[in-house]
Amino acid sequence: MVAEHTVKAYDxxxxxxxxxxxxxxxxxxxxxxxxxLALVRRDDELASRVITEDRRxxxxxxxxxxxxxxxxALRQPVAVDLRVITASLKVASDLERMGDYAANVAKRSIAxxxxxxxxxxxxxxxxxxxxxxxIKDVLDSFRDRDVERxxxxxxxxxxxDESYNSLFRELLTYMMEDPRRITPCAHLLFIAKNIxxxxxxxxxIAEIVSYVVTGTPVEEERPKGDVTSFHQADxxxxxxxx
Amino acid sequence: MVAEHTVKAYDxxxxxxxxxxxxxxxxxxxxxxxxxLALVRRDDELASRVITEDRRxxxxxxxxxxxxxxxxALRQPVAVDLRVITASLKVASDLERMGDYAANVAKRSIAxxxxxxxxxxxxxxxxxxxxxxxIKDVLDSFRDRDVERxxxxxxxxxxxDESYNSLFRELLTYMMEDPRRITPCAHLLFIAKNIxxxxxxxxxIAEIVSYVVTGTPVEEERPKGDVTSFHQADxxxxxxxx
Numbered sequence: 001m002v003a004e005h006t007v008k009a010y011d012x013x014x015x016x017x018x019x020x021x022x023x024x025x026x027x028x029x030x031x032x033x034x035x036x037l038a039l040v041r042r043d044d045e046l047a048s049r050v051i052t053e054d055r056r057x058x059x060x061x062x063x064x065x066x067x068x069x070x071x072x073a074l075r076q077p078v079a080v081d082l083r084v085i086t087a088s089l090k091v092a093s094d095l096e097r098m099g100d101y102a103a104n105v106a107k108r109s110i111a112x113x114x115x116x117x118x119x120x121x122x123x124x125x126x127x128x129x130x131x132x133x134x135i136k137d138v139l140d141s142f143r144d145r146d147v148e149r150x151x152x153x154x155x156x157x158x159x160x161d162e163s164y165n166s167l168f169r170e171l172l173t174y175m176m177e178d179p180r181r182i183t184p185c186a187h188l189l190f191i192a193k194n195i196x197x198x199x200x201x202x203x204x205i206a207e208i209v210s211y212v213v214t215g216t217p218v219e220e221e222r223p224k225g226d227v228t229s230f231h232q233a234d235x236x237x238x239x240x241x242x
Numbered sequence: 243m244v245a246e247h248t249v250k251a252y253d254x255x256x257x258x259x260x261x262x263x264x265x266x267x268x269x270x271x272x273x274x275x276x277x278x279l280a281l282v283r284r285d286d287e288l289a290s291r292v293i294t295e296d297r298r299x300x301x302x303x304x305x306x307x308x309x310x311x312x313x314x315a316l317r318q319p320v321a322v323d324l325r326v327i328t329a330s331l332k333v334a335s336d337l338e339r340m341g342d343y344a345a346n347v348a349k350r351s352i353a354x355x356x357x358x359x360x361x362x363x364x365x366x367x368x369x370x371x372x373x374x375x376x377i378k379d380v381l382d383s384f385r386d387r388d389v390e391r392x393x394x395x396x397x398x399x400x401x402x403d404e405s406y407n408s409l410f411r412e413l414l415t416y417m418m419e420d421p422r423r424i425t426p427c428a429h430l431l432f433i434a435k436n437i438x439x440x441x442x443x444x445x446x447i448a449e450i451v452s453y454v455v456t457g458t459p460v461e462e463e464r465p466k467g468d469v470t471s472f473h474q475a476d477x478x479x480x481x482x483x484x
Binding site: 062065069072073076079082083089093094097104107108172182183186189190193229 | 320328425428
Protein backbone atom coordinates (compact mmCIF):
# COMPACT_ATOMS: atom_id res chain seq x y z
CA MET A 1 0.00 0.00 0.00
CA VAL A 2 2.79 2.40 0.86
CA ALA A 3 4.49 1.67 -2.46
CA GLU A 4 1.23 2.25 -4.31
CA HIS A 5 0.72 5.50 -2.45
CA THR A 6 4.23 6.60 -3.41
CA VAL A 7 3.61 5.74 -7.07
CA LYS A 8 0.41 7.76 -7.01
CA ALA A 9 2.17 10.76 -5.45
CA TYR A 10 4.92 10.45 -8.05
CA ASP A 11 2.40 10.39 -10.91
CA UNK A 12 0.73 13.44 -9.45
CA UNK A 13 4.05 15.27 -9.38
CA UNK A 14 4.71 14.38 -13.00
CA UNK A 15 1.21 15.58 -13.91
CA UNK A 16 1.76 18.82 -12.01
CA UNK A 17 4.94 19.32 -14.01
CA UNK A 18 3.16 18.78 -17.34
CA UNK A 19 0.33 21.06 -16.29
CA UNK A 20 2.70 23.82 -15.25
CA UNK A 21 4.37 23.65 -18.70
CA UNK A 22 0.98 23.72 -20.43
CA UNK A 23 -0.21 26.59 -18.24
CA UNK A 24 2.95 28.54 -18.98
CA UNK A 25 2.56 27.86 -22.71
CA UNK A 26 -1.08 28.91 -22.62
CA UNK A 27 -0.17 32.27 -21.08
CA UNK A 28 2.59 32.84 -23.63
CA UNK A 29 0.22 31.99 -26.52
CA UNK A 30 -2.27 34.52 -25.13
CA UNK A 31 0.48 37.11 -24.57
CA UNK A 32 1.45 36.91 -28.23
CA UNK A 33 -2.17 37.14 -29.44
CA UNK A 34 -2.89 40.09 -27.14
CA UNK A 35 0.30 41.96 -27.98
CA UNK A 36 -0.62 41.87 -31.66
CA LEU A 37 -4.20 42.90 -30.91
CA ALA A 38 -2.82 45.78 -28.83
CA LEU A 39 -0.65 46.79 -31.77
CA VAL A 40 -3.40 46.61 -34.38
CA ARG A 41 -6.08 48.27 -32.22
CA ARG A 42 -3.67 50.76 -30.62
CA ASP A 43 -4.80 49.50 -27.22
CA ASP A 44 -2.19 50.55 -24.64
CA GLU A 45 -4.13 49.10 -21.73
CA LEU A 46 -4.11 45.65 -23.27
CA ALA A 47 -0.39 46.06 -24.01
CA SER A 48 0.25 46.87 -20.35
CA ARG A 49 -1.60 43.73 -19.30
CA VAL A 50 0.63 41.64 -21.59
CA ILE A 51 3.70 43.17 -19.94
CA THR A 52 2.35 42.42 -16.44
CA GLU A 53 1.55 38.81 -17.38
CA ASP A 54 5.25 38.23 -17.79
CA ARG A 55 5.62 37.97 -14.01
CA ARG A 56 3.30 34.95 -13.98
CA UNK A 57 5.38 33.33 -16.69
CA UNK A 58 8.58 33.92 -14.71
CA UNK A 59 6.98 32.55 -11.54
CA UNK A 60 5.91 29.40 -13.38
CA UNK A 61 9.44 28.87 -14.65
CA UNK A 62 10.77 29.04 -11.10
CA UNK A 63 8.05 26.61 -9.98
CA UNK A 64 8.93 24.14 -12.76
CA UNK A 65 12.64 24.33 -11.95
CA UNK A 66 12.01 23.66 -8.27
CA UNK A 67 9.56 20.85 -9.01
CA UNK A 68 12.12 19.23 -11.31
CA UNK A 69 14.84 19.31 -8.67
CA UNK A 70 12.41 17.91 -6.12
CA UNK A 71 11.29 15.02 -8.34
CA UNK A 72 14.86 14.22 -9.31
CA ALA A 73 15.97 14.19 -5.67
CA LEU A 74 13.06 12.22 -4.22
CA ARG A 75 11.92 9.94 -7.05
CA GLN A 76 15.08 9.33 -8.99
CA PRO A 77 13.21 8.82 -12.26
CA VAL A 78 14.69 6.85 -15.15
CA ALA A 79 14.17 6.43 -18.91
CA VAL A 80 11.34 8.46 -20.40
CA ASP A 81 10.33 10.04 -17.05
CA LEU A 82 13.87 11.30 -16.59
CA ARG A 83 13.89 12.72 -20.11
CA VAL A 84 10.55 14.45 -19.44
CA ILE A 85 12.00 16.17 -16.36
CA THR A 86 15.17 17.38 -18.04
CA ALA A 87 13.12 18.38 -21.09
CA SER A 88 10.73 20.36 -18.92
CA LEU A 89 13.62 22.45 -17.59
CA LYS A 90 14.59 23.30 -21.16
CA VAL A 91 11.03 23.91 -22.36
CA ALA A 92 10.42 26.24 -19.40
CA SER A 93 13.50 28.29 -20.43
CA ASP A 94 12.19 28.52 -24.00
CA LEU A 95 8.72 29.56 -22.87
CA GLU A 96 10.13 32.18 -20.51
CA ARG A 97 12.03 33.73 -23.39
CA MET A 98 8.96 33.59 -25.67
CA GLY A 99 7.01 35.46 -22.99
CA ASP A 100 9.79 38.07 -22.92
CA TYR A 101 9.52 38.54 -26.67
CA ALA A 102 5.73 38.92 -26.52
CA ALA A 103 6.07 41.48 -23.70
CA ASN A 104 8.60 43.33 -25.84
CA VAL A 105 6.11 43.42 -28.73
CA ALA A 106 3.59 44.94 -26.30
CA LYS A 107 6.10 47.56 -25.11
CA ARG A 108 6.87 48.56 -28.67
CA SER A 109 3.19 48.73 -29.59
CA ILE A 110 2.87 51.42 -26.90
CA ALA A 111 5.91 53.26 -28.25
CA UNK A 112 4.56 53.35 -31.80
CA UNK A 113 2.16 56.25 -31.68
CA UNK A 114 0.82 55.85 -35.16
CA UNK A 115 1.33 53.41 -37.96
CA UNK A 116 0.43 54.75 -41.32
CA UNK A 117 0.91 51.75 -43.55
CA UNK A 118 -1.93 49.57 -42.29
CA UNK A 119 -0.77 46.85 -44.67
CA UNK A 120 2.27 46.28 -42.46
CA UNK A 121 0.27 45.49 -39.35
CA UNK A 122 -1.76 43.05 -41.46
CA UNK A 123 1.44 41.29 -42.50
CA UNK A 124 2.63 41.25 -38.88
CA UNK A 125 -0.74 39.88 -37.71
CA UNK A 126 -0.52 37.11 -40.27
CA UNK A 127 3.01 36.22 -39.22
CA UNK A 128 2.02 36.22 -35.53
CA UNK A 129 -0.93 33.97 -36.39
CA UNK A 130 1.43 31.31 -37.73
CA UNK A 131 3.69 31.61 -34.66
CA UNK A 132 0.67 31.36 -32.36
CA UNK A 133 -0.47 28.18 -34.14
CA UNK A 134 3.03 26.79 -33.67
CA ILE A 135 2.92 27.47 -29.91
CA LYS A 136 -0.46 25.77 -29.61
CA ASP A 137 0.53 22.73 -31.65
CA VAL A 138 3.90 22.25 -30.03
CA LEU A 139 2.27 22.34 -26.58
CA ASP A 140 -0.27 19.74 -27.75
CA SER A 141 2.60 17.62 -29.06
CA PHE A 142 4.32 17.95 -25.67
CA ARG A 143 1.14 16.95 -23.82
CA ASP A 144 0.51 13.95 -26.10
CA ARG A 145 4.20 13.05 -26.62
CA ASP A 146 3.40 13.24 -30.34
CA VAL A 147 6.60 13.37 -32.44
CA GLU A 148 4.80 13.68 -35.77
CA ARG A 149 2.95 16.76 -34.66
CA UNK A 150 6.12 18.21 -33.14
CA UNK A 151 8.01 17.77 -36.39
CA UNK A 152 5.17 19.40 -38.34
CA UNK A 153 5.65 22.47 -36.13
CA UNK A 154 9.39 22.27 -36.72
CA UNK A 155 8.87 22.45 -40.48
CA UNK A 156 6.30 25.23 -40.25
CA UNK A 157 8.96 27.63 -38.95
CA UNK A 158 9.93 28.26 -42.58
CA UNK A 159 6.59 30.03 -43.13
CA UNK A 160 7.33 32.42 -40.27
CA ASP A 161 10.80 33.06 -41.65
CA GLU A 162 9.42 33.75 -45.13
CA SER A 163 6.90 36.24 -43.73
CA TYR A 164 9.73 37.85 -41.81
CA ASN A 165 11.92 38.15 -44.89
CA SER A 166 9.28 39.92 -46.92
CA LEU A 167 8.35 42.19 -43.99
CA PHE A 168 12.01 43.11 -43.49
CA ARG A 169 12.29 44.24 -47.11
CA GLU A 170 8.99 46.07 -47.03
CA LEU A 171 9.84 47.91 -43.81
CA LEU A 172 13.19 49.10 -45.15
CA THR A 173 11.45 50.37 -48.27
CA TYR A 174 8.93 52.33 -46.18
CA MET A 175 11.76 53.84 -44.18
CA MET A 176 13.55 54.95 -47.32
CA GLU A 177 10.45 56.59 -48.73
CA ASP A 178 9.85 58.83 -45.74
CA PRO A 179 12.31 59.50 -42.90
CA ARG A 180 9.43 60.22 -40.50
CA ARG A 181 8.57 56.54 -40.69
CA ILE A 182 12.01 55.44 -39.52
CA THR A 183 11.29 55.25 -35.78
CA PRO A 184 7.94 53.42 -35.98
CA CYS A 185 9.29 51.11 -38.68
CA ALA A 186 12.39 50.34 -36.57
CA HIS A 187 10.01 49.21 -33.81
CA LEU A 188 8.03 47.16 -36.34
CA LEU A 189 11.30 45.58 -37.51
CA PHE A 190 12.00 44.46 -33.95
CA ILE A 191 8.41 43.32 -33.49
CA ALA A 192 8.73 41.16 -36.59
CA LYS A 193 12.08 39.84 -35.35
CA ASN A 194 10.55 39.03 -31.95
CA ILE A 195 7.85 36.96 -33.63
CA UNK A 196 10.45 35.23 -35.76
CA UNK A 197 12.36 34.36 -32.56
CA UNK A 198 9.19 33.03 -30.94
CA UNK A 199 8.89 30.69 -33.93
CA UNK A 200 12.51 29.60 -33.40
CA UNK A 201 11.80 28.75 -29.78
CA UNK A 202 8.71 26.75 -30.80
CA UNK A 203 10.96 24.68 -33.08
CA UNK A 204 13.37 24.24 -30.15
CA ILE A 205 10.51 22.82 -28.11
CA ALA A 206 9.54 20.57 -31.04
CA GLU A 207 13.09 19.16 -31.02
CA ILE A 208 12.87 18.59 -27.27
CA VAL A 209 9.55 16.72 -27.65
CA SER A 210 11.11 14.51 -30.30
CA TYR A 211 14.04 13.82 -27.96
CA VAL A 212 11.74 12.97 -25.05
CA VAL A 213 9.86 10.39 -27.09
CA THR A 214 12.65 8.87 -29.18
CA GLY A 215 15.59 9.30 -26.81
CA THR A 216 17.80 10.68 -29.61
CA PRO A 217 18.36 14.28 -30.77
CA VAL A 218 16.88 15.50 -34.07
CA GLU A 219 19.61 14.97 -36.69
CA GLU A 220 18.06 16.79 -39.66
CA GLU A 221 19.32 20.34 -40.32
CA ARG A 222 16.70 22.83 -39.25
CA PRO A 223 15.30 24.76 -42.23
CA LYS A 224 16.84 28.21 -41.85
CA GLY A 225 14.47 30.54 -43.61
CA ASP A 226 15.57 33.91 -42.20
CA VAL A 227 17.92 35.15 -44.90
CA THR A 228 17.70 38.84 -44.02
CA SER A 229 21.02 38.70 -42.17
CA PHE A 230 22.57 38.27 -45.60
CA HIS A 231 20.50 41.05 -47.10
CA GLN A 232 22.82 43.59 -48.69
CA ALA A 233 22.43 47.29 -49.08
CA ASP A 234 22.49 47.26 -52.89
CA UNK A 235 19.50 44.96 -53.20
CA UNK A 236 17.49 47.17 -50.95
CA UNK A 237 18.34 50.31 -52.74
CA UNK A 238 17.10 48.63 -55.87
CA UNK A 239 13.96 47.41 -54.13
CA UNK A 240 13.33 50.89 -52.86
CA UNK A 241 13.81 52.39 -56.29
CA UNK A 242 11.49 49.96 -58.03
CA MET B 243 37.60 -0.18 -3.28
CA VAL B 244 34.70 -0.56 -5.67
CA ALA B 245 32.82 2.23 -3.91
CA GLU B 246 35.88 4.44 -4.11
CA HIS B 247 36.21 3.67 -7.79
CA THR B 248 32.58 4.62 -8.32
CA VAL B 249 33.01 7.88 -6.45
CA LYS B 250 36.04 8.69 -8.57
CA ALA B 251 34.13 7.94 -11.78
CA TYR B 252 31.29 10.11 -10.55
CA ASP B 253 33.63 13.01 -9.78
CA UNK B 254 35.14 12.65 -13.23
CA UNK B 255 31.70 12.86 -14.80
CA UNK B 256 30.90 16.02 -12.84
CA UNK B 257 34.24 17.50 -13.92
CA UNK B 258 33.55 16.58 -17.53
CA UNK B 259 30.24 18.40 -17.25
CA UNK B 260 31.85 21.55 -15.84
CA UNK B 261 34.57 21.43 -18.48
CA UNK B 262 32.02 21.07 -21.29
CA UNK B 263 30.21 24.18 -20.02
CA UNK B 264 33.48 26.11 -19.76
CA UNK B 265 34.56 24.95 -23.22
CA UNK B 266 31.21 25.98 -24.68
CA UNK B 267 31.45 29.36 -22.96
CA UNK B 268 35.00 29.86 -24.19
CA UNK B 269 33.91 29.30 -27.78
CA UNK B 270 30.98 31.70 -27.43
CA UNK B 271 33.24 34.37 -25.90
CA UNK B 272 35.61 33.98 -28.87
CA UNK B 273 32.70 34.00 -31.34
CA UNK B 274 31.55 37.35 -30.01
CA UNK B 275 35.08 38.84 -30.09
CA UNK B 276 35.69 37.56 -33.63
CA UNK B 277 32.32 38.66 -34.98
CA UNK B 278 33.05 42.22 -33.85
CA LEU B 279 36.59 42.07 -35.25
CA ALA B 280 35.09 40.83 -38.53
CA LEU B 281 32.69 43.76 -38.52
CA VAL B 282 35.30 46.40 -37.73
CA ARG B 283 37.96 45.02 -40.11
CA ARG B 284 35.47 44.03 -42.83
CA ASP B 285 36.87 40.51 -42.69
CA ASP B 286 34.33 38.14 -44.30
CA GLU B 287 36.55 35.11 -43.90
CA LEU B 288 36.70 35.57 -40.13
CA ALA B 289 32.93 36.12 -40.09
CA SER B 290 32.44 32.81 -41.91
CA ARG B 291 34.57 31.04 -39.32
CA VAL B 292 32.38 32.45 -36.53
CA ILE B 293 29.30 31.08 -38.30
CA THR B 294 30.90 27.63 -38.71
CA GLU B 295 31.92 27.53 -35.03
CA ASP B 296 28.24 27.48 -34.14
CA ARG B 297 28.11 23.77 -34.98
CA ARG B 298 30.66 23.04 -32.25
CA UNK B 299 28.56 25.01 -29.78
CA UNK B 300 25.44 23.05 -30.75
CA UNK B 301 27.33 19.74 -30.46
CA UNK B 302 28.52 20.67 -26.98
CA UNK B 303 24.97 21.46 -25.89
CA UNK B 304 23.84 18.01 -27.03
CA UNK B 305 26.78 16.45 -25.20
CA UNK B 306 25.96 18.31 -21.99
CA UNK B 307 22.29 17.30 -22.19
CA UNK B 308 23.18 13.66 -22.67
CA UNK B 309 25.78 13.73 -19.92
CA UNK B 310 23.24 15.26 -17.54
CA UNK B 311 20.67 12.57 -18.23
CA UNK B 312 23.35 9.90 -17.80
CA UNK B 313 24.56 11.26 -14.46
CA UNK B 314 21.00 11.69 -13.19
CA ALA B 315 20.10 8.13 -14.18
CA LEU B 316 23.22 6.39 -12.90
CA ARG B 317 24.39 8.51 -9.97
CA GLN B 318 21.17 9.95 -8.60
CA PRO B 319 22.90 13.06 -7.28
CA VAL B 320 21.42 15.14 -4.45
CA ALA B 321 21.76 18.64 -2.97
CA VAL B 322 24.35 20.86 -4.63
CA ASP B 323 25.41 18.20 -7.17
CA LEU B 324 21.81 17.87 -8.31
CA ARG B 325 21.49 21.62 -8.63
CA VAL B 326 24.71 21.74 -10.68
CA ILE B 327 23.32 19.19 -13.14
CA THR B 328 19.97 20.92 -13.63
CA ALA B 329 21.75 24.27 -13.78
CA SER B 330 24.12 22.96 -16.45
CA LEU B 331 21.15 22.08 -18.67
CA LYS B 332 19.92 25.66 -18.38
CA VAL B 333 23.35 27.25 -18.80
CA ALA B 334 23.93 25.15 -21.94
CA SER B 335 20.66 26.49 -23.41
CA ASP B 336 21.74 30.05 -22.65
CA LEU B 337 25.18 29.55 -24.18
CA GLU B 338 23.71 27.95 -27.30
CA ARG B 339 21.53 31.00 -27.82
CA MET B 340 24.47 33.36 -27.17
CA GLY B 341 26.42 31.50 -29.86
CA ASP B 342 23.46 31.98 -32.22
CA TYR B 343 23.48 35.72 -31.56
CA ALA B 344 27.23 35.97 -32.19
CA ALA B 345 26.85 34.01 -35.45
CA ASN B 346 24.07 36.39 -36.43
CA VAL B 347 26.39 39.36 -35.81
CA ALA B 348 28.92 37.68 -38.12
CA LYS B 349 26.28 37.11 -40.84
CA ARG B 350 25.24 40.73 -40.69
CA SER B 351 28.86 41.95 -40.80
CA ILE B 352 29.10 40.17 -44.16
CA ALA B 353 25.87 41.77 -45.36
CA UNK B 354 27.01 45.28 -44.49
CA UNK B 355 29.19 46.18 -47.43
CA UNK B 356 30.37 49.47 -46.10
CA UNK B 357 29.90 51.40 -42.92
CA UNK B 358 30.54 55.07 -43.27
CA UNK B 359 30.11 56.25 -39.71
CA UNK B 360 33.19 54.68 -38.16
CA UNK B 361 32.09 56.06 -34.80
CA UNK B 362 29.23 53.57 -34.72
CA UNK B 363 31.46 50.53 -34.99
CA UNK B 364 33.55 51.98 -32.18
CA UNK B 365 30.45 52.23 -29.99
CA UNK B 366 29.46 48.67 -30.95
CA UNK B 367 32.98 47.43 -30.18
CA UNK B 368 32.83 49.03 -26.79
CA UNK B 369 29.44 47.51 -26.02
CA UNK B 370 30.62 44.08 -27.18
CA UNK B 371 33.68 44.46 -24.95
CA UNK B 372 31.47 44.79 -21.89
CA UNK B 373 29.36 41.78 -22.94
CA UNK B 374 32.51 39.75 -23.56
CA UNK B 375 33.79 40.59 -20.07
CA UNK B 376 30.44 39.48 -18.68
CA ILE B 377 30.70 36.11 -20.44
CA LYS B 378 34.23 35.58 -19.11
CA ASP B 379 33.36 36.56 -15.55
CA VAL B 380 30.11 34.61 -15.37
CA LEU B 381 31.94 31.49 -16.56
CA ASP B 382 34.59 32.04 -13.89
CA SER B 383 31.83 32.45 -11.30
CA PHE B 384 30.28 29.19 -12.53
CA ARG B 385 33.62 27.38 -12.30
CA ASP B 386 34.37 28.73 -8.80
CA ARG B 387 30.74 28.67 -7.58
CA ASP B 388 31.30 32.34 -6.71
CA VAL B 389 27.99 34.14 -6.03
CA GLU B 390 29.55 37.53 -5.45
CA ARG B 391 31.25 37.52 -8.81
CA UNK B 392 28.06 36.25 -10.47
CA UNK B 393 26.02 39.07 -8.98
CA UNK B 394 28.62 41.63 -10.12
CA UNK B 395 28.03 40.37 -13.69
CA UNK B 396 24.29 40.57 -13.11
CA UNK B 397 24.57 44.25 -12.19
CA UNK B 398 26.94 45.05 -15.06
CA UNK B 399 24.17 44.30 -17.58
CA UNK B 400 22.97 47.87 -17.06
CA UNK B 401 26.12 49.16 -18.77
CA UNK B 402 25.37 47.07 -21.86
CA ASP B 403 21.79 48.33 -21.86
CA GLU B 404 22.92 51.94 -21.58
CA SER B 405 25.32 51.53 -24.50
CA TYR B 406 22.48 49.94 -26.45
CA ASN B 407 20.11 52.81 -25.70
CA SER B 408 22.50 55.46 -26.95
CA LEU B 409 23.40 53.39 -30.02
CA PHE B 410 19.72 52.90 -30.83
CA ARG B 411 19.15 56.65 -30.87
CA GLU B 412 22.30 57.37 -32.82
CA LEU B 413 21.49 54.76 -35.46
CA LEU B 414 17.99 56.13 -36.01
CA THR B 415 19.46 59.61 -36.41
CA TYR B 416 21.93 58.37 -39.03
CA MET B 417 19.11 56.69 -40.91
CA MET B 418 17.07 59.87 -40.95
CA GLU B 419 19.97 61.93 -42.26
CA ASP B 420 20.56 59.77 -45.31
CA PRO B 421 18.23 57.05 -46.64
CA ARG B 422 21.18 55.20 -48.21
CA ARG B 423 22.29 54.38 -44.68
CA ILE B 424 19.00 52.69 -43.79
CA THR B 425 19.95 49.13 -44.73
CA PRO B 426 23.42 49.04 -43.13
CA CYS B 427 22.09 50.85 -40.06
CA ALA B 428 19.19 48.37 -39.76
CA HIS B 429 21.79 45.60 -39.63
CA LEU B 430 23.78 47.56 -37.04
CA LEU B 431 20.57 47.97 -35.00
CA PHE B 432 20.16 44.20 -34.95
CA ILE B 433 23.85 43.69 -34.19
CA ALA B 434 23.52 46.00 -31.19
CA LYS B 435 20.35 44.17 -30.12
CA ASN B 436 22.12 40.82 -30.42
CA ILE B 437 24.89 42.03 -28.12
CA UNK B 438 22.31 43.36 -25.68
CA UNK B 439 20.64 39.90 -25.69
CA UNK B 440 23.99 38.23 -25.08
CA UNK B 441 24.29 40.42 -21.98
CA UNK B 442 20.80 39.31 -20.90
CA UNK B 443 21.79 35.67 -21.18
CA UNK B 444 24.95 36.31 -19.16
CA UNK B 445 22.75 37.71 -16.38
CA UNK B 446 20.55 34.59 -16.69
CA ILE B 447 23.62 32.46 -16.10
CA ALA B 448 24.58 34.68 -13.15
CA GLU B 449 21.17 33.97 -11.60
CA ILE B 450 21.65 30.25 -12.18
CA VAL B 451 25.07 30.33 -10.47
CA SER B 452 23.52 32.07 -7.50
CA TYR B 453 20.79 29.42 -7.36
CA VAL B 454 23.33 26.58 -7.53
CA VAL B 455 25.27 27.93 -4.57
CA THR B 456 22.49 29.26 -2.36
CA GLY B 457 19.66 26.90 -3.32
CA THR B 458 17.21 29.79 -3.67
CA PRO B 459 16.30 31.90 -6.72
CA VAL B 460 17.48 35.53 -7.01
CA GLU B 461 14.68 37.66 -5.57
CA GLU B 462 15.91 41.14 -6.53
CA GLU B 463 14.33 42.68 -9.67
CA ARG B 464 16.81 42.58 -12.51
CA PRO B 465 17.90 46.10 -13.54
CA LYS B 466 16.14 46.63 -16.86
CA GLY B 467 18.21 49.17 -18.69
CA ASP B 468 16.94 48.73 -22.25
CA VAL B 469 14.36 51.48 -22.52
CA THR B 470 14.34 51.73 -26.32
CA SER B 471 11.14 49.67 -26.55
CA PHE B 472 9.44 52.70 -25.05
CA HIS B 473 11.21 55.10 -27.37
CA GLN B 474 8.64 57.17 -29.19
CA ALA B 475 8.74 58.67 -32.64
CA ASP B 476 8.47 62.30 -31.53
CA UNK B 477 11.60 62.15 -29.38
CA UNK B 478 13.58 60.79 -32.27
CA UNK B 479 12.36 63.35 -34.70
CA UNK B 480 13.54 65.97 -32.26
CA UNK B 481 16.85 64.21 -31.75
CA UNK B 482 17.31 64.04 -35.50
CA UNK B 483 16.49 67.72 -35.93
CA UNK B 484 18.88 68.88 -33.23
